[in-house]
Amino acid sequence: MSSFLNSIGRLRGGPKRSPVHSPSTNQQGYFDPLPSPGAEFTGGPPSPNGQKPLYLCQPFVKAALVKGSFKTIVAPPKYVDVNEWVAVNLFDFYHNLNHFYGALTDFCTLQNCPSMSAGPTLNFLWPDQNQRMVSLPAPTYIDFVMSWLQKLLDDENVFPTKSGREFPNSFAYTAKHIYKHLFRIFAHIYHAHFEQILHLSVEAHFNSLFAHFLAFGKEFDLLAMKDLMTPEGMGQGVAGLSDKWREMGILEV
Numbered sequence: 001m002s003s004f005l006n007s008i009g010r011l012r013g014g015p016k017r018s019p020v021h022s023p024s025t026n027q028q029g030y031f032d033p034l035p036s037p038g039a040e041f042t043g044g045p046p047s048p049n050g051q052k053p054l055y056l057c058q059p060f061v062k063a064a065l066v067k068g069s070f071k072t073i074v075a076p077p078k079y080v081d082v083n084e085w086v087a088v089n090l091f092d093f094y095h096n097l098n099h100f101y102g103a104l105t106d107f108c109t110l111q112n113c114p115s116m117s118a119g120p121t122l123n124f125l126w127p128d129q130n131q132r133m134v135s136l137p138a139p140t141y142i143d144f145v146m147s148w149l150q151k152l153l154d155d156e157n158v159f160p161t162k163s164g165r166e167f168p169n170s171f172a173y174t175a176k177h178i179y180k181h182l183f184r185i186f187a188h189i190y191h192a193h194f195e196q197i198l199h200l201s202v203e204a205h206f207n208s209l210f211a212h213f214l215a216f217g218k219e220f221d222l223l224a225m226k227d228l229m230t231p232e233g234m235g236q237g238v239a240g241l242s243d244k245w246r247e248m249g250i251l252e253v
């Protein structure tokens with residue numbers, strides 16, 4: 001066990017900042033995203049006749065996805081504490097997503113993405129210094145999330161790496177919260193940047209990462225799809241992708 005902990009310590013003791021993404025700090029006075037930032041739906045429910053997003057089209061919808069392969073990789077190895085397992089996976093999801101986003105920063109600009117969109121009429125909001133929910137450009141929003149997350153992952157009180165230290169009782173809550181934010185970034189990338197993902201020929205890797213993320217989130221009850229549901233109960237953006245993968249048997253129902 002101690003060698004496992006040590007290896008996590010080494011893992012997490014890696015670069016303090018990702019080489020591809022250098023988030024700024026929250027200098028502008030925006031609050032950390034606790035307890036929960038909001039979402040807004042504009043212009044009513046999306047038209048059912050609207051054009052199907054590319055990521056739902058063949059062959060992209062099933063690029064590199066193998067039926068039934070995700071259940072086994074999300075299960076914790078024998079004798080490993082569940083909190084440790086969730087922590088290591090959160091760390092990996094954060095870094096992998098950060099790398100993908102790093103390749104998209106030329107496209108995810110203030111001009112191209114003036115809001116944190118994740119569906120035809122869905123924007124995610126962020127609390128300002130008065131705790132009012134405001135719309136921010138996607139790169140600013142994502143920068144805030146990544147900075148907040150990096151700080152959290154480096155915090156020994158939240159993610160203990162030293163042998164003998166316990167996870168705090170609030171860890172499950174924190175993990176859920178982190179998951180929500182990573183999910184929003186996935187949702188924005190699929191909605192706004194899937195064409196660039198195709199251009200970079202990384203759709204197979206990106207689909208695999210997201211399917212792994214969904215399967216892991218379901219296994220450990222970290223995922224809240226309701227973020228993508230309109231008040232009328234219609235799913236937007238990647239909600240459709242998750243449904244599709246369940247239909248195809250790639251993810252468990």
Ligand SMILES: [Zn+2]
Binds near residue numbers: 107109112113138188
């Ligand atoms: Zn963007």
